Amino acid sequence: MPELPEVETYRRFLDEVVLHQPITAFEVRDAHVLGTDEETLRQRLVGQHVTGTRRIGKNCFLELSDGSALALHFGMTGDVNAYRHDHDAPRFTRVALHLADGMRVAFIDPRKFGRIRHAESVDHYQKDKRLGPDALEVTATHLQQRIGTKKMMIKPLLLDQGITAGLGNWIVDEVLFQARIHPERRGNTLTTKEFTALHSAIQLVLSTAIGHEATYRHFPASFLIHAREWDDSATPGTEQHRFCPRHPKTEIEKSYVGGRATYICPRCQPAPIEAE
DNA sequence: CCTCATGTTACTCC
DNA sequence: TGGAGTAACATGAG
Known part of the structure; x- marks a missing residue:
């Protein structure tokens, strides 16, 4: 049920799980949720690590070591979780990031309205999507x-x-x-x-x-x-x-x-x- | 079987 | 160009 508070909760979770771990694989179970070409995503992700997380409104970002970012939008039914073994992947896992420590981060989305995109930067994405200031920042x-x-x-x-x-x-x-x-x-x-x-x-x-x-x-x-x-x-x-x-x-x-x-x-x- | 659903975008028409 | 209305997306839950 991802509105701002849920997405902020997801961001904090990701911040604990994913930071500074090299990404070893990009697993796509259902390409429908990809907003960027699968091979491009794989090429931009594998071998890098996440240096920080950000959030603007309902969008969550994993900032990558090359300065670019992975943008996550959760649509109506998106969620994230972590697991270690393939058979423990949550139901409706559409995409998984495999990390060097063995942890896998699942992008879960039954209805598949969510999207995973690559962006050259968070600012670039914000302009591109015409996102206003975050609701917590607005005066x-x-x-x-x-x-x-x-x-x-x-x-x-x-x-x-x-x-x-x-x-x-x-x-x-x-x-x-x-x-x-x-x-x-x-x-x-x-x-x-x-x-x-x-x-x-x-x-x-x-x-x-x-x-x-x-x-x-x-x-x-x-x-x-x-x-x-x-x-x-x-x-x-x-x-x-x-x-x-x-x-x-x-x-x-x-x-x-x-x-x-x-x-x-x-x-x-x-x-x-x-x-x- | 039917209806409704937290989000977003693309159309239509005025 | 602004604004209103609606359908579409994909699927589960009740």
């Missing part, structure tokens, strides 16, 4: 400059990786709930105060999620995420999770905004007045 002023002039709805604007990188569907819902802003508000109707609230909410949600290593059921009860259908923290039958954390009698509403499933509290997040 309230930047948000106001990039969003405050747009007529589009705030939810799709926050999902736009070119404005700020790393916010995905559930995080945007959580951020808007914490900031008490309705997802269909137009960018150019938000006040400076609301941009400040947005910025704080982004910090709160991301730092909380990273702090819990993106394990949703450990999130505070004040979070909207517990209302999402796939949240398993609610005891079946209690239906507590269907209500707003701040308004125990107000039911969380599900709708579609910009084609994406969207959850709001109608009391915390008043709908914009349809006019003008």
Whole structure:
């Protein structure tokens, strides 16, 4: 479920497993996830080692000893893990990096929307993909400059990786709930105060999620995420999770905004007045 | 059988 | 050019 917090968790994991180990082989089990030609990747990887890891939004980078980088994007279902023996390779392993110490790093992706690419540098990739600044780095002023002039709805604007990188569907819902802003508000109707609230909410949600290593059921009860259908923290039958954390009698509403499933509290997040 | 899904991109049309 | 809407991608889960 790779949004920014998951990808940050993956990055930290990779940082512990892969650093400074020479890469001995590049194993491709399903070339569908390759965004760069297999032979090119093999040639650029084998014999080198990873000098550091980076992350911009939902993209994770392994920086290589020649200054170039391996860029990992996890799509909707991507994951990483490590194993030692071929028969222990996780289900849906699509690609594996073999390391000199015998460890193998699996790029796992059931749905195969993820991609592995080679980039001349992280900066090069960021420009190429038109990635905005990472959501943890972004300022309230930047948000106001990039969003405050747009007529589009705030939810799709926050999902736009070119404005700020790393916010995905559930995080945007959580951020808007914490900031008490309705997802269909137009960018150019938000006040400076609301941009400040947005910025704080982004910090709160991301730092909380990273702090819990993106394990949703450990999130505070004040979070909207517990209302999402796939949240398993609610005891079946209690239906507590269907209500707003701040308004125990107000039911969380599900709708579609910009084609994406969207959850709001109608009391915390008043709908914009349809006019003008 | 059917519907839905955390992301991204490429189209269409106005 | 901007913006809205939609399909497509590939597959598992319920």
